[in-house]
Amino acid sequence: MGVRRQRAADSGPTCPRRDACLREIAPLFTDELVVTNVARTAFEWHMAHPGEGNLYTMGMGLVTPVALGLALALPRRRVVALDGDGGILLNLGVLATVANHPAPNLVSIIFDNESYASTGGLPTATAGRTDLAAVARAAGIESAWTTDTLEGTRAALAGIFADEDRAGAAVLVVKVSPETPPVAPKLMDGRENKYRFVRHIEATEGITVLRPSVVGRRE
Amino acid sequence: MREEHARAVVSALHEAGFDFAVTLPATQVHTLQSALARDPAFVTVSAANEGEGAAICAGAWMGGRTPCMVIETSGILVATYALLRCHATFGIPTLLLSTYRGELGEQEWYAVQTGAALADLLHAMRIPSRIVHDPADAPATLLEARRSMDASLYPVSVVLGGRITRT
Numbered sequence: 001m002g003v004r005r006q007r008a009a010d011s012g013p014t015c016p017r018r019d020a021c022l023r024e025i026a027p028l029f030t031d032e033l034v035v036t037n038v039a040r041t042a043f044e045w046h047m048a049h050p051g052e053g054n055l056y057t058m059g060m061g062l063v064t065p066v067a068l069g070l071a072l073a074l075p076r077r078r079v080v081a082l083d084g085d086g087g088i089l090l091n092l093g094v095l096a097t098v099a100n101h102p103a104p105n106l107v108s109i110i111f112d113n114e115s116y117a118s119t120g121g122l123p124t125a126t127a128g129r130t131d132l133a134a135v136a137r138a139a140g141i142e143s144a145w146t147t148d149t150l151e152g153t154r155a156a157l158a159g160i161f162a163d164e165d166r167a168g169a170a171v172l173v174v175k176v177s178p179e180t181p182p183v184a185p186k187l188m189d190g191r192e193n194k195y196r197f198v199r200h201i202e203a204t205e206g207i208t209v210l211r212p213s214v215v216g217r218r219e
Numbered sequence: 220m221r222e223e224h225a226r227a228v229v230s231a232l233h234e235a236g237f238d239f240a241v242t243l244p245a246t247q248v249h250t251l252q253s254a255l256a257r258d259p260a261f262v263t264v265s266a267a268n269e270g271e272g273a274a275i276c277a278g279a280w281m282g283g284r285t286p287c288m289v290i291e292t293s294g295i296l297v298a299t300y301a302l303l304r305c306h307a308t309f310g311i312p313t314l315l316l317s318t319y320r321g322e323l324g325e326q327e328w329y330a331v332q333t334g335a336a337l338a339d340l341l342h343a344m345r346i347p348s349r350i351v352h353d354p355a356d357a358p359a360t361l362l363e364a365r366r367s368m369d370a371s372l373y374p375v376s377v378v379l380g381g382r383i384t385r386t
Contacts, residue, residue, distance in 0.1 A: 035278070055281075059304035062274040065266075066305065069278020069286075072262055073239065077282075093267025097275070101264055194309040198281055207283040213370035215236055216362045 016150045018111045018176040019044040022082075024150045025109075025157050031204065033074070033197075035067045036082040039118035040180050041111065045082055046187055052200035056187050061090030064108045068098055071106035071169070074205060078105050078161070085112040085126045092135060098169045099140030106169035107160055113178040121178060136171040143168070148175035220384045224354045225250040228316075228379075231358040232287060233260055235365040237314065239284035240264070241272035245291035247318045247384035252289055269294035273301035273374075276313040285365065287314035292321060293333040295340060295376070302344055302374055312368035314361075315376040319350060324381045341376050348376035354383055 016024075018041065026049040034054045036042045042056035058066055067081035088095070088110050098106065114127035126132060136144035143166055147153050153174050160170045187193070198209045220228075228251055232240075241264045242252040256263045262284065266272035269290050276286035288298070295317055306313060320327070321334015341348045347367060351360050357379075364375045 055309075058274075059300070059308075061270065062277075062301055062305050065271045065274035065301075066278040066281075069239075069264075069275040069280075069284075070282045071278075072264065072275075073279040073282025073284045091268065091271050094271050097264070097267050097271060190309045194281070194311065201281060201283070205283065209281060209283050210372075211369050213366045215365050215369065 015148050015175045015177045016153075017179050017181070018113065018174075019048070019181050020150060021111070021153045021174055021176060022048040024154045028154070028157055028161060029080075032078045032080050033067075033070055033201065034080045034082060035063050035070070037063050037084045037087055037111075041082055041084060042187060044181070052196050053204075054193075055197045056193055057190060060084075060087040061094075063087050064094050064098065065091070067108065068094070068101070068103060068106055068169075071103040072101060074201070075103070075105055077205065078107070079103075081106070081108040083108055083110045085110060085114065085124045085132060086116050088132060089125055089130075092139075095136050095139035095141060095171070098171075099136075102168045104166045104168055107157070108169065108171045109157070110171065110173045111176050112173050113176045115178045117178040117180065133171065133173045136173075141169060141171050143170040144173070145171070146173040146175065220248050220250045220379075221386055222250055222254075224383055224386075225254045227354055228357050228361075229254045229258055231361045232316075233258070234358060235361040237285045237287050237361075237365070238262065239276065239279045239286040241266050241275055241286065241288045243269055243272055243288075243290050243294055245289065245294070245318055247291075247320070247381075248289060248379065255289065269298035270301040273298045273313060274305055277301075277305050277309070277311045280311055280313065285368075287316050289316045290318075292318050292330070292337055292378075295337060296333060299340070299344065302346070306374050307344065310372040312372050313374045314364050314368060315346070315374055317376065317378055318384050319378045319380050322381055324385065337378070344374075346374050346376050347371075348378060350378045350380050352380040352382050357383075
């Protein structure tokens with residue numbers, strides 16, 4: 001199905017664009033909570049699958065950690081991180097944290113274009129010798145895969161979503177072309193996005209997140 | 220930190236509604252961290268660095284938990300990027316419960332400079348903070364920290380002074 005555990009081929013013109021991958025996997029999503037990376041990943045996901053369950057434009061290195069916190073707080077809700085090679089490389093330690101705090105409801109999809117594409121295209125370590133799925137497996141994440149085709153991406157994610165026996169989180173590295181589509185319209189700012197995201201969680205989980213400051217108040 | 224003080228702080232955290240704790244190595248509060256890890260009322264996460272830990276706390280808060288991070292003074296320095304890029308940018312609260320290495324009485328040369336920068340660093344991030352020197356003050360301070368978190372949707376800091384943590 002185009003999925004392999006070995007070192008993937010280099011990203012390049014033969015790899016699909018990230019926006020095409022996002023459109024390919026969007027039909028698989030139902031009520032997942034999604035945390036996206038900065039820059040075009042946010043815009044592209046918003047175009048592919050707009051919704052109140054999306055938290056856009058989390059900072060580099062923070063996407064998968066925020067998603068892990070959500071997954072641990074809501075163990076019955078599937079949480080998906082749309083991360084990037086640059087973001088994961090900023091904090092590789094999170095892969096060890098994910099491995100050691102079982103969250104089978106967490107899926108981290110790492111779009112690996114082997115470059116800091118949105119800031120000029122400097123190569124990342126994955127353009128060299130580094131294999132992120134192998135790093136994830138070495139960190140202790142058993143379900144860590146690499147794909148470099150549209151079909152493989154969809155099949156791998158469908159398999160991850162269908163696997164109800166997985167003991168921990170899954171990591172899917174998707175090799176993509178650095179090529180991106182024209183920039184989409186600007187989204188809401190982070191605070192509006194946060195409020196809408198949290199209100200969506202409250203409504204769908206039946207919990208209260210935004211509370212009045214009443215703890216210990218006497219009157 | 221003495222075991223009885225650690226238990227008192229855990230009890231105060233529980234009383235103030237905290238139920239999620241990220242911990243990173245901190246010599247002076249390891250008894251507190253161990254007590255949290257043993258307490259089934261808390262989900263505890265051992266993170267790889269304090270920036271990651273802060274981000275985990277942010278996610279946990281959005282999922283309905285009331286998070287705190289129990290860390291060394293220097294951990295506040297490590298966490299600055301996450302605190303500003305995530306918590307301050309989106310409006311997400313978390314309690315930073317830290318030691319106060321470098322304050323008056325510090326005996327290790329390598330801990331002096333991080334402590335010297337702590338107050339100004341928290342001020343620059345506009346994070347309200349209080350230093351607790353007496354264990355008896357911990358319950359009221361943690362309750363106030365929780366109130367401020369709910370009202371401000373912003374991180375708050377409670378610093379455990381050396382008279383608590385060094386004994």
